[in-house]
Amino acid sequence: MSLVASSAAAWTAPVIDYHALAPEIVLAVGLSVVLLVDLFTAERNKWLLSVLTGFTLLGATLPVLTLAIHDDSVRSLFEGRYVVDEFSLVMKGLFLLAGYVIVLLSSAYVEEGDYWRGEYWFLLLTSLLGMVMMSSSRDLVSVFVALEFLSIPAYMLAAWRKRDLRSNEAGVKYFLLGVFASAVMLYGMSLLYGVANSTLLVDIGESIDLDGDFAAVQALAVVFVVVGFAFKVSAVPFHTWAPDTYEGAPTPVTAFLSVASKAAGFIALVVVLLTAFPAGRDVWQPFVWVLSALTMTIGNVFALRQTNLVRMIAYSSVSQGGFVLMPLAVAGGAAGDAALRAVVVYLVVYAATNLGMFGVILAVSRKTRSSDIASLGGLFSYAPALGVLLTIFLASLAGIPPLGGWIGKFAAFQALLTDATPWAYVLAVIGAVNSVIAFGYYGNVMREVWMRPVPHGDNTPIVTPSSLQIALGITAVATLVLGILPGVVLHFGDIANLVGAFGG
C-alpha cells in the first residue's frame, strides 16, 4: 500500500511528444470519424467509408515519414515504455501501407456483400492502431495492451460474415485459442514482474539471471511468454487455429490476418526476446530452434496435401512463419543484428508478396466463386495478366530470384551462418530443404494456372475492379523491386542500434 501511495504522491503528468504519437492520433481520430460517418450516411453512400479509411491510413503514414527524416532518431516516451525509433518506424510504415493495400483489396468485396460495412472499416482501423502501438511498445503492459488491441477486432473481423457458419467457426476458434494464448502469456508476464519488480523490458533484461536463485521460475516465464507469441504467429504446434480461421474468414480478412496480424506477433516476439531476454537465451534459443524447424516442415508437409487454395495458403503461411523464426533461433548471440534485420526484411517482403497473391485470388474468385486450386485451371489462357502476376507472387514465396522472396530467405540464412554454430548450420540445411519442398505446392498452383485446361471450358474474361488493380500493381512492383534491388529493404532492416535505443 505504501508503495502505491508514494508513487501516487510523486505522480506528475508525463511530457507527451505529440509528434512521436502523431500516427496513433491520426488513426484514433480517423476511426472515430469512420464510426460517426457510418451512423449518419445513407446506405448508397457507404462507399465513402472505404475512402475515408484509406485516407486515414495514408494520413497516418505522413507523420511516420516526417519522424523518419527528423534528425532526432530515437524518441523515448513514458520513461522508455513507448519508444519511437527507426525499427518501430519501419514497422509502422509497413503496417500502414499493408493496411492501405488491404483497404484496396477489400473495398469491392465489402461493397458487394450485404454486411455491416461501417463496422468492417472501423474494426480494421482499430486493429491497425494496435499494430502501430505494438511497434513502439517496450513494456510488458503496453505490449499486452497493444496485442489485445490488435487481436480483439481481428476476432470480430474473422466472424464478420455473420450468416456464414464457417465464418462463425473461424471467429470462435480464433477467439478461443487467442484468449488461451493471452492467458498463458499473461501468466508468464506476471512471473517476470515478480522476478524483476518492473514491467519495463529493459529492467527485466537486467534482472534475468539463469544462474541465480529463481532460475527455474525465470525459465518458465520465458517459455510461457514465447509460447503465447507462438500462438499468435501460428508456429507449430500452436498453429491449429490458422487453417480453419483462414478458410472461414472473409478473404480480405484472411489476407489481413496472414500478413499484418502475423507481422505484429513477430515484432512483439522480437522485441521481447532481444530486450527482455538476452540473458535467457539458453532457454529460448533451443526452444525457438525446435519451433522453427517444426513450423517449416509441418507447415510444408500439410500444405502439399491441400486441395483448397486458402487452406494451402494457410499452411504455406505457417511454413513461412518458420522461416521468420529461423534467424531468431540464433538471435541471442553475435548474430543478433543480422537476425533482427532478417526478420524485418522477411516481414516486408512477405507482406508485399502475400497481399499480392490474395489480390489475385480475390480477382479470380469473383468469377469462379470457388476456392479450389483446380478452379484456377487455365487461368493463363483467359486472363494472362492475372496468371503472370500469380506466378510472380508464388515464385517470390518460393524464394526464387530475382523476385522479392529470395532476399528474405537469404537474410535468414545469412543470420544463421553469421552465428556459425553447428546447430545453426543444421537449421540452415533444414530451411534449404524446406524451401525446395515448398515449391511442390507453389509449383502445383503454377501448373494449374499454366498447364491445365479451363474447368468447364468457361473462358469468360475476369473483370477486375480498379481498386484491386491498383493493389496488384503496388504489390507486384514492390515484389520485383525488392528482389532486384534488395538494398532498399535491407537498408530499412539495418537497424544496428535497436537494443541500445531502449535505454533512453
Add this chain to the structure above:
Amino acid sequence: MQMIRDNNWVLSVGTFLPMLGVIALLVTPKANEAAIKMVALLTSVATVIIGIFTLVNFDFDQAGAMQFVAQTDWIPVIKSTYFIGVDGISLPLYLLSMVVTLLVVIYSLDHIPSPGNPKAFFILMLILQTGMAGTFIAQDLILFFVFFELVLLPMYFMIGVWGGEQRQYASLKFFLYTMFGSALMLVAFLAIFFKTGAESFAIPYLVENGGGIAKNVQVWIFAGMFIGFAVKVPMFPFHTWLPDAHTQAPTQGSVILAAILLKLGTYGFVRIAIPTLPDAAIEWAPWIGGLAVVGIIYGAFGCLAQTDMKRLIAFSSVAHMGFVMLGISTLTSFGVNAAVFGMVAHGLITGMLFFIAGSVKERYHTLEIAKLGGMLTQVPRLGWILGLCSMASLGLPGLAGFWGEFPAILSAYNPADGLNVSVYRTYMVIAALGTVFAAAYLLWLYQRTAFGTPKGHDHHDVHDVTTYEWVAWLPLLVAIVAFGVVPNLLFGVIDPAVQETLRAFGG
C-alpha cells in the same frame, strides 16, 4: 587477377538487351504474330551484334585477364556488388548462349510448338537468354546465384506448357532437382563468405582468400556447391531429371537445355568451386572423376537401351558431360582446357542433334527408332546432317567433339599433384572404353534411322531441310567443322584463362 575495364558497358547491354525485347513483346498485341516474331528476331540479332562487338574488342593477348569489367554497388548491406567481366573461359560460353538463342528464335519462326502462343514463348526464351548470359559473366556469387536461378522458371514453363505428353511430370522434376541443388549451393556460398571474413562475395576475392579456410571446412562447403552444380551438369547419380526433361521439352527447350543450361553446372565447377576451395577440390576430385566415368559408362548403356531417338540423345549428354567432368577432375590445365572445349563442342553438337530430332518428329510424327529408317533416301540432306552430327558426337577427329573427348581422356593419365595416379589411369581406361560404346550407340542409331528403306508410306508431308532450318543450322554445322579442323581457335582463348584459374594447383 588482372582486370581490364575498357568498354565496360558492353556486357551489361549484351545481357539485358533481351529484357528490352521482353518489354517490347509485353506491349505487342497477342494476335499480331508477325510483329511478335519480328521483335524477338530483332532482339536476338541485336544481342548477337553486341556479342560480335564483344568478341572483336576482346584482347586475345590477355585472355587470362578479366575484361570489360564493370563493378558497382548493388546490395551494399551484404557486401554484394554488381561485378561482371569475361575471360577466355566465359567468353566462348557467353557468345554461345547468344548465338544459340538467335538460332532457336530463327527456328521458332516456323516451328511454334503446340499449343501456340508465340508471345509467351518468345518472352520466356528471352528471359532465359538474360539468365544464361548473366551467369557466365557474373563475378559475384550472389549475382551468379540470381542469374543461375533466373533460368529456372522460364525453362519450367517451356517444358510444362509446350512439352510432350509427360510434360507436367518432367517439368516439376526438373525444377525440384535444380532447386534442391541451388538451395544447398546458396548455403555454401554464404558459408564461404563468412569463412573468408565476411568481406566480399566477389569471386576474385574468394579465389585469393578461400585457400585459407581450414581443409575440413572447405570440404563441407565444397559439398554444398558440388550438389548445386552436379545436379545442373548433371552428374550421375543426379542425372535422372535430364532424360525426362529433354524428352518432354519442345525442340527449342531441348536445344537450349543441352547447349547452354548444362554448361552452367560445369562452368560453376571451373569458375567457382575449384579455384575458391583448392584443398577441398583435391579431396573431392577422385570422387568427381569416379562419378564422371560411371556417368560415361552408364550414359552409354542407357543410350543402347533407348528406343526413342530424343531420349537416346539425352542419355548421350550424360555420357558426354562425364567426359567434361573427368577433364575437370584432373585439376590440370590440360584437363580443364579439354573440359571447356568439350562444353562448347557438346553445346554445338548436341544442340544440333536435338534440332534434328525435332525436325524428324515434325516429319514422321514419331521419334521411335524402330519406326524410322531410310532417311538418306527420303530426306537425304537431313540424313547427311544427322550423319555429320553423329560422327561429331562420337568424337571423330576433324570434328569438334574430338577435341573435347580425347584430351579429357588423355589428361587423366597425368592428374595434378596430390591426386592418386593409378586411380586416374584406371579412370582413363574406363573412359576410353566409353568412347567405344559411344561409337556403338551413335552408329547404331544412324544405321537404324538413316539406312535402309523408308518405313510406313503415309508420310505425305515428309520433306527435306527447309530454309528456316538451313539458316538456323548452318552456323552450328560450320562451327562444328571449323573448331574440329582448327581447335586452336578455341584453345587459344581458353588456355590462358585456365592457367590463371588453376594457379593454386601449380598450373
